[in-house]
Amino acid sequence: MSALLQTRDLQLAFGAVxxxxxxxxxxxxxxxxxxxxxxxxxxxxFINICTGLxxxxxxxxxxxxxxxxxxxxxxxxxxxMVRSFQLPQLFTEHTVRDCVRIASAGKxxxxxxxxxxxxxxxxxxxxxxxxxxGLLPRAGEIxxxxxxxxxxxxxxxxxxxxKPRLLILDEPTSGVSTDxxxxxxxxxxxxxxxxxxxxxxxxxxxxxxSTYATRVAAWIAGKVAADGKPADVLADPVIRANVIGE
Ligand SMILES: Nc1ncnc2c1ncn2[C@@H]1O[C@H](COP(=O)(O)OP(=O)(O)O)[C@@H](O)[C@H]1O
Ligand SMILES: [Mg+2]
Numbered sequence: 001m002s003a004l005l006q007t008r009d010l011q012l013a014f015g016a017v018x019x020x021x022x023x024x025x026x027x028x029x030x031x032x033x034x035x036x037x038x039x040x041x042x043x044x045x046f047i048n049i050c051t052g053l054x055x056x057x058x059x060x061x062x063x064x065x066x067x068x069x070x071x072x073x074x075x076x077x078x079x080x081m082v083r084s085f086q087l088p089q090l091f092t093e094h095t096v097r098d099c100v101r102i103a104s105a106g107k108x109x110x111x112x113x114x115x116x117x118x119x120x121x122x123x124x125x126x127x128x129x130x131x132x133x134g135l136l137p138r139a140g141e142i143x144x145x146x147x148x149x150x151x152x153x154x155x156x157x158x159x160x161x162x163k164p165r166l167l168i169l170d171e172p173t174s175g176v177s178t179d180x181x182x183x184x185x186x187x188x189x190x191x192x193x194x195x196x197x198x199x200x201x202x203x204x205x206x207x208x209x210s211t212y213a214t215r216v217a218a219w220i221a222g223k224v225a226a227d228g229k230p231a232d233v234l235a236d237p238v239i240r241a242n243v244i245g246e
Contacts, residue, residue, distance in 0.1 A: 002065035004029045004166055004198055005081070010049055010059035012222075019045040020056060021222035027166070032189070033200045034209040034230070036243055037219030043202045046219070047168050051083045052076045063166070080165035084155045084172065092144030096135055096154055099143045100126045103158035121161075129157045132191040149176045149184050156188055160195060167192065169201040173208060181205060185212050206234060206244060218243050 003026040012020040019042040027033060037043050048054040050061050052073040061069045063081050071079075091099050104121040130136040133153040138146065143154055152172055159167055172188060173181040189212055192199050203209050209216060209230060216233040218226040220242055226233045233239055 002062070003027055004031075004064060005050065005200075006062040006065075007050065008060045008062070010046075010056045010061070012045065012049065012054070012056045018222045020049060020059070023059070023222075023224060025217070025224060025227075027198065027200065029165075029198050031198055032192075032212060032214045034213035034216045035200060035202045035219060036204065036209060036216060036233075036239075038243060038245070041219040041243075042222040043219050044170055045222075047083055047170055047200075047202070050076075051081060051168065077162060077164075080163070081168070082159045082162050082164035082166070083168040083170065084152075084159050085170055090143045090151060090154060090158075092142070094143060095140055096143050096146070097126060097130065097139040099154055100129055100157050100161050104161040126161065129161045132160065132194060133157045134187055149180045152176065152184060153187060156191065160191060160197070163195070164197055166198045166200070169199065171202045171204070173203060173205065178205075181208055182211070210234060 005025075005027040007023050007025045010020045010023040023046065035043050035046070045054065049056050052068065052071050052075070055070070060067055063076065063079055068076050068079065068081070091102055094102065101121045104126065127136060127139065130139050133156055135150060135153055135157060138150065143151070146154060156169070156172070169188070173184055176184055185208055213230050215228065216230045217224050218233055218239045225242070226236050226239050234244070
């Protein structure tokens, strides 16, 4: 069986800074992969390449065994590889429910000027996704007024309505207090379990990584410096010295 996501020899540099240095990477269905690495290591760039926002200078990306390297982000999302951003990309003047409706209508090409949004998307599906992330009680509120943790959850609801097979989360707990991080991650993971979505998440908090990841990949200067079981990677002296910062 082919990997859900595979990269072959990805290469990219911004000027003299090498951000993808011959990345050969595979992800299997069902994994919960944490990506760790210091700021500037190339984690977000890797996500950008996989999801079509940036073209590598060399190398290929395969999703479910089919090449997606040169597809547009929207086409890649339609195939089932969806990402969230470190700063949630919401429609801040719209209600929580409408944000999910707009995200869904975009997928179905139903974002017409004259078609009411409520008709374009099955209401039960929208509300179910909101319920999964605990936002149903706030469905009628303006999304821009939500606290950061709930903005993150709304961003994830907007990704889940697309029915992804792989969801890539760029720092889902950044900007959220330490106390809130576990609750946020537990909610996200429950929703992913329910929808049987494979996931990659970028995360700095070692405690979160060891609680929620089944595998960890550590990025150093555009390279995957370690990749394996969380306990092994987090105990690796090179990773402890260069990534975790001890
Ligand atoms: N569009 C861009 N143009 C030039 N340099 C960039 C661009 N995007 C990222 N970089 C640089 O590439 C490096 C890797 O960035 P990034 O992938 O965002 O790292 P990370 O997500 O691991 O913090 C950084 O040095 C960053 O400044
Ligand atoms: Mg980043």
